[in-house]
Amino acid sequence: MTARAWLLAVTAFMLSAQPAFTHPAPLGIGGFPGGLVHPLFVPAHAMAVLALGLLIGQQAMWTRLAALSFMLGLAAGLGVMTLGIVPTRMNELVLGGALIAGLLATLARPVPETLGCVLAVLLGFCIGLDSPPEAISLAEANLMLIGTGLGTAALLILAIATASRLKAGWARIGARILGSWIAASAILVLVLRFAR
Amino acid sequence: MLPCLLAAAPALAHTGDVVGGFVGGLAHPVVGPDHVAAMVAVGLWGAFLGPPAIFLLPVVFPLIMAFGGALGILGVPLPGTEIGIAISAVLLGLAVVFAVRPPTWMAAVLVGVFAIFHGHAHGAELPAGADALAYSAGFVVATGLLHLAGIALGLLARWPAGRLAVRGAGGLIALAGVIFLARLA
Numbered sequence: 001m002t003a004r005a006w007l008l009a010v011t012a013f014m015l016s017a018q019p020a021f022t023h024p025a026p027l028g029i030g031g032f033p034g035g036l037v038h039p040l041f042v043p044a045h046a047m048a049v050l051a052l053g054l055l056i057g058q059q060a061m062w063t064r065l066a067a068l069s070f071m072l073g074l075a076a077g078l079g080v081m082t083l084g085i086v087p088t089r090m091n092e093l094v095l096g097g098a099l100i101a102g103l104l105a106t107l108a109r110p111v112p113e114t115l116g117c118v119l120a121v122l123l124g125f126c127i128g129l130d131s132p133p134e135a136i137s138l139a140e141a142n143l144m145l146i147g148t149g150l151g152t153a154a155l156l157i158l159a160i161a162t163a164s165r166l167k168a169g170w171a172r173i174g175a176r177i178l179g180s181w182i183a184a185s186a187i188l189v190l191v192l193r194f195a196r
Numbered sequence: 197m198l199p200c201l202l203a204a205a206p207a208l209a210h211t212g213d214v215v216g217g218f219v220g221g222l223a224h225p226v227v228g229p230d231h232v233a234a235m236v237a238v239g240l241w242g243a244f245l246g247p248p249a250i251f252l253l254p255v256v257f258p259l260i261m262a263f264g265g266a267l268g269i270l271g272v273p274l275p276g277t278e279i280g281i282a283i284s285a286v287l288l289g290l291a292v293v294f295a296v297r298p299p300t301w302m303a304a305v306l307v308g309v310f311a312i313f314h315g316h317a318h319g320a321e322l323p324a325g326a327d328a329l330a331y332s333a334g335f336v337v338a339t340g341l342l343h344l345a346g347i348a349l350g351l352l353a354r355w356p357a358g359r360l361a362v363r364g365a366g367g368l369i370a371l372a373g374v375i376f377l378a379r380l381a
Contacts, residue, residue, distance in 0.1 A: 043218075043329040043330045043333060044329055047329075047333065095329070106255055106259070173251040176251065176255055177251065177254055177255055177340060180254075180255045180258050180259050181258055181333070181336045181337060181340055182333075183258075183259060183262070184258035184259050184261060184262035184265075184332075184336045185262075185329065185332045185333040185336045187259075187262035187263070187265070187266060188262050188265045188266065188269070188319065188322060188328075188332040188336075189328050189329045189332050191265070191266040191269045191270065191319075192269050192322055192328050192332075193328075195269050195270050195271075
């Protein structure tokens with residue numbers, strides 16, 4: 001191959017290169033809407049938020065402090081990430097949180113609210129740090145981060161609202177079964193990630 | 197060569213094939229008739245025993261199954277995994293046929309022991325990849341849905357004819373278990 005052909009090939013290759021994202025933008029949606037649906041396309045986040053929502057919704061004696069703690073943690077995590085700090089193993093920590101919340105939801109026993117708040121703030125913080133925006137421009141990245149924050153918070157509120165309205169015996173059992181499914185999935189993937 | 201280079205796809209950190217992973221996991225237990233028979237039998241037996249076993253068994257099973265899965269992933273050998281799975285179908289089927297009513301804790305322990313064998317088999321086949329979570333969630337959900345199918349069928353036991361049908365289903369599961377055992381011999 002001549003030098004000219006090599007140059008042509010390399011140029012073509014470089015022109016065809018596309019950015020490497022941590023996750024591909026969900027269904028090609030970017031910006032604020034992309035951020036809004038982001039938690040639904042990261043299974044660990046969706047499962048952790050669902051498990052936490054089930055737990056909070058089950059605890060009739062709790063105030064809204066746990067949900068607020070989650071949102072504060074989430075905002076802090078997203079804020080820290082904008083400083084360029086993206087620690088590793090955040091996804092595994094989110095899974096660990098999903099495991100604890102899932103197990104507590106399965107047990108469906110009264111849990112001290114302080115413990116719930118600590119779990120919620122840590123989980124929110126880790127999810128925030130594990131949500132790097134899949135965008136190139138700063139403006140789009142910021143919009144995506146805002147969308148991620150709002151979408152994740154909305155998912156938690158939805159899960160809490162649903163879980164707290166489960167009054168029938170079979171529905172409460174269903175919530176516990178769902179908690180056990182989340183915990184079981186988290187155990188398997190955590191072991192898989194650390195073993196291989 | 198140039199067209200090949202131009203056709204290069206972006207290098208993504210995760211495949212992002214969440215849906216594919218979930219569907220793959222969902223299909224995994226369903227394609228194994230030995231797993232299906234035992235899972236349905238757990239639900240049938242739970243329904244037969246009534247509360248609290250009706251919900252305790254489907255809660256215990258996935259959690260213990262995950263423990264067994266962890267052993268499989270870590271490569272911890274579990275002798276006679278396939279035999280254990282086949283025996284689970286035989287014993288759980290027979291428990292339904294003869295309407296065996298042990299204390300709830302004993303039923304949970306028995307189901308838990310079988311869950312380790314099922315989990316070990318699943319864990320050893322769990323793919324290492326970015327969509328592993330979606331995959332494992334899929335197969336945990338599929339396992340749970342098979343339990344729920346067994347419970348739904350088991351609820352027919354409230355009526356005399358339904359009771360006969362449920363015990364008949366238990367018999368078929370036990371028979372299937374014997375066939376699985378014979379194939380392994």
